[in-house]
Amino acid sequence: MPAKGQHRRSKTQRIARAAAVVSAGGAALALPLMGATGAHAATGDAAAKPTTYTVKAGDTLVKIAEAQDVDGGWQKLYETNKKVVGSDAGLIKPGQKLTLEGAAPAAAPATTTDSTAATGSATSATGYVKPVDGSIGTAYHASGSSWSSGYHTGTDFVVSTGTAVKAVGPGTVVSAGWDGSYGNEVVIKHADGDYSQYAHLSSLGVSAGQTVTAGQQIGLSGATGNVTGPHLHFEIRTTPDYGSDIDPVTYLRDHGVSI
Numbered sequence: 001m002p003a004k005g006q007h008r009r010s011k012t013q014r015i016a017r018a019a020a021v022v023s024a025g026g027a028a029l030a031l032p033l034m035g036a037t038g039a040h041a042a043t044g045d046a047a048a049k050p051t052t053y054t055v056k057a058g059d060t061l062v063k064i065a066e067a068q069d070v071d072g073g074w075q076k077l078y079e080t081n082k083k084v085v086g087s088d089a090g091l092i093k094p095g096q097k098l099t100l101e102g103a104a105p106a107a108a109p110a111t112t113t114d115s116t117a118a119t120g121s122a123t124s125a126t127g128y129v130k131p132v133d134g135s136i137g138t139a140y141h142a143s144g145s146s147w148s149s150g151y152h153t154g155t156d157f158v159v160s161t162g163t164a165v166k167a168v169g170p171g172t173v174v175s176a177g178w179d180g181s182y183g184n185e186v187v188i189k190h191a192d193g194d195y196s197q198y199a200h201l202s203s204l205g206v207s208a209g210q211t212v213t214a215g216q217q218i219g220l221s222g223a224t225g226n227v228t229g230p231h232l233h234f235e236i237r238t239t240p241d242y243g244s245d246i247d248p249v250t251y252l253r254d255h256g257v258s259i
């Protein structure tokens with residue numbers, strides 16, 4: 001089944017997403033002029049304006065910190081993105097998404113903001129991301145004879161061969177290798193017990209047993225296996241077994257991903 005390429009983000013879904021952001025960020029976000037307490041207003045502001053930067057080939061934290069004028073320099077940038085970058089500040093990979101923080105950090109140490117700050121950072125602490133920068137092609141549960149179950153068990157992202165494919169969340173690589181119609185495929189088990197799968201890859205960047213962070217590049221998209229063209233087939237399963245799939249887009253949204 002060729003990807004139809006249509007965008008399935010309906011108005012209702014966008015509204016639902018907006019509502020989720022407001023409730024997650026607290027009332028201060030929705031009502032910035034209504035006299036919220038200083039602590040909450042400060043936290044709300046910080047959470048409302050995160051900008052991200054996608055690492056390109058040849059980048060270093062020093063370079064990015066300078067180019068993006070990050071307060072606190074590369075050390076602050078590393079501190080903020082430790083979950084994505086990992087233990088080696090000198091090793092960043094193209095495709096990794098870094099959070100850029102502006103002048104807000106100065107307000108952070110106040111003890112009264114601690115609980116709010118902890119709640120606010122819960123989403124970014126898990127740090128879930130989209131598996132690739134691309135739009136949705138064939139949706140989850142689309143019906144068709146090309147799938148052995150009779151329906152599409154994942155969501156396809158429209159990307160050309162060679163696009164960075166990223167672990168959507170932290171986890172452990174269960175397998176990385178050839179899997180028949182899925183072609184080159186990576187399977188990651190996450191802390192919540194669910195599995196994410198990335199299929200049709202042109203190259204694999206990880207191996208079984210390896211621990212990965214959210215946003216870490218695990219391979220490059222491609223057109224291996226049973227495909228009519230390059231794309232990323234992305235699945236979420238609740239067990240390692242075929243047929244235990246759930247809606248990947250819902251899963252990502254539940255983990256705070258804007259999609």
Ligand SMILES: [Zn+2]
Pocket residue numbers: 138152154155156232233234
């Ligand atoms: Zn697919």
